[in-house]
Amino acid sequence: MNISMLLQMSAQTFPSRIALTYNSEHYSYKQIYDAAQQAAQVFQYSGCSFIAYLDVNTPAVPIAIFAAAIAGIPYVPLNYRLSKSELESLQARLDKAYVISNQVPEFSLPDYTYQLTDAFYQNMLAAGETDEALHPATDSEESIAVQLFTSGTTGTPKAALLQHKHLMSYILNTVQFAAAAETDATLVSVPPYHIAGISAMLSSFYSGRRIVHMENFDAMEWISLCDREKVTQAFVVPTMLSEIMVKHKQKRQSLDSLQAIAYGGGKMPLRTIEEALQRFPNVNFANAYGLTETSSTVCLLSPEQHREAFKSDRPEMRNRLQSVGKPVPGIELQIRNDENQSLAAGQVGEVFLRGDQISGKYREKELVQYDGWFPTCDHGYIDKGGYLYLTGRADDIIVRGGENISPGEIEAVIRESPAISDVAVVGIADEHWGESIAAAIVLAEGHSIRDDEISVAVTEKLRSSRVPKKIVRMKHLPYNEMGKLLRRKVKLLLE
Incomplete structure (x- = not known):
């Protein structure tokens, strides 16, 4: 299956339901689908080999990623926080790219097409329904859906490749179609060039949950937006939650609509999550551990497991608040030593993963072993209950x-x-x-x-x-x- 099916199914099931809210403007599933169809034809006509996105969260994000999928062209979100030289280096690695950006760069590359973000999504939305819809190739699940450049903290960024089959495996194993109520809304404040932003968008479109886009994270604005748009779900990183807790204490807004907060991307301080559980007893907290190469979440500490650990007086149970939970459906996990041998519970080693959602492929190389196991470069251990604890990166x-x-x-x-x-x-x-x-x-x-x-x-x-x-x-x-x-x-x- 092609990831564009996620949007198509929702557009056919509830065409008039609001799919996206941005700057107080609302866009329905049918509007986004029609705009993606229009954009797919534009992309194909341009003859480009990549669709690059260089901007904050806007309606152009879902239109571009689904249009790229329909057209059979890899979608490449770029980190707008990088320096000019870093961006030039990354774009030089993309031949014949169609670049959607908030500004046309000072430098230009041959065979590149540049389109301003606002003009792109406004024109696609205004065009309405196409005369004849495009359909992805039947074998498109093997093609590249998304190419993400790694952060590059240890050297030149690698180009991680996620095929349609990887992303679809994650969605189909963890999300139920049309399960969200029409009143459900998720606040997306993570940047569009991160796998968390992409997976949040795909899962929301498939479940029928409205996305509220936040251009850049600000704790006070996050709280205000939750109240103003009656947000029910959100994803944050630990530093975001810490700032939200401080501002919420100052502002004293109710956040009554908030039902669930998922967090990940870094280690959550124990005091922060304990305070959050105490202050928001009716909110379902979930710790999601995943990597770019794994199409997002591979382990989850569920809301029930949070509450069970928080209420427990037993140290081994309470300590599970510092774990990243257990593997999600479709994921196998092992801890191995330097000799590639599987380790017993409590022993620290490298985390290995296997499952259909795992890519482990890069334009430069492939890390997945012959039997499907992917070495994450994360170190950790599993306790006797099967909970995974991370202790750091291999290079740390x-x-x-x-x-x-x-x-x-x-x-x-x-x-x-x-x-x-x-x-x-x-x-x-x-x-x-x-x-x-x-x-x-x-x-x-x-x-x-x-x-x-x-x-x-x-x-x-x-x-x-x-x-x-x-x-x-x-x-x-x-x-x-x-x-x-x-x-x-x-x-x-x-x-």
């Missing part, structure tokens, strides 16, 4: 005197102190040990803590070899817009 591991040390276990101990608002542990060069441990800490407002108190806590919970040799206090830690800690930046600041 600190090698001290030949011993592999996970920053996550040290961060978890330091974070237990009420004096610590945030912490990042990294390895820095050491002539004797090769690497030694350094910690950047952010103090909670009105608190202080001595270095020796941190050392004692780490020694008691772990051992002396895990004690940071260097501790630096910072006003805040560097995160990207999706809430991922930029550990390499921390390392540069501490070395």
Whole structure:
């Protein structure tokens, strides 16, 4: 199946239902479908090889991605926050691209077509129904639906490839068609170039849930938009939820319509989710773990599992609030060591995944093994109940005197102190040990803590070899817009 079927089914089932709200304007499923059909013909006529989108969330996003699917052309959302040189480098890797952007760039590339975002979606919507609808090729499920450039924090960004079959597998295994009520609305504030934004859009269109687009995240505006548009669902990253909690306490708006919040993209501080569960007892919280290469969510800590852990007095149960839950339907999971051997519960190793929604393919190479297993480069372990805990990325591991040390276990101990608002542990060069441990800490407002108190806590919970040799206090830690800690930046600041 082709992902355009998600829109077509909803447009046929409830054509007049509102699919998208943007700047207080409402667009129905039929309007979006007709606009996508018009755009698909424009794309085909242009002879382009890629559809590139370079802008914030607008109605052009669903029109472009579904039109690209109908036309059989890969959709490539680009990070508008990148520098001019970084964008030039990425666009140079796209031959004959049709670029939808909020401004025509100063530089131009041969065989490129540029279209201003507002003009694109307004013209497509105004055109109305086509005389003859286009239909995707019958074998289109094997073709590339979306190409996403990775963040590139460890080098040149890779071009991750998601075929129609990968995205459709995720949707069909996790979303029920037309399950949403007409009053349901999901607030999408994550950027359109991230897999979370794409999966939120596809799942909402398939379920029949209205999307409320937010151009750029602002905590106060997020709260106001929830109340104004009667938002029922939302996806946030941990840093977003932390800011929302602070602003909500100041603004004291009801958020009565909010029924569910999914979060992911980074590690959620335990105190933040505990406070959220206490403040919003009627909201269903879910922790979603996924990767670009896996077409979004592969593990989920459900609302019921959140409440069960939050109410429990047993440490092993309470600790599950720090897990990412269990695999979603259609996903197999293993923890393996460096010799590619499967590990038992409680043992830390690399997370491997297998399932129809997993691509693991890039324009440059393919990482999926011959038997379908994908090495995520994430490290973690599974507890006896089957819950997955992440301890960090493979390239985050600190090698001290030949011993592999996970920053996550040290961060978890330091974070237990009420004096610590945030912490990042990294390895820095050491002539004797090769690497030694350094910690950047952010103090909670009105608190202080001595270095020796941190050392004692780490020694008691772990051992002396895990004690940071260097501790630096910072006003805040560097995160990207999706809430991922930029550990390499921390390392540069501490070395």
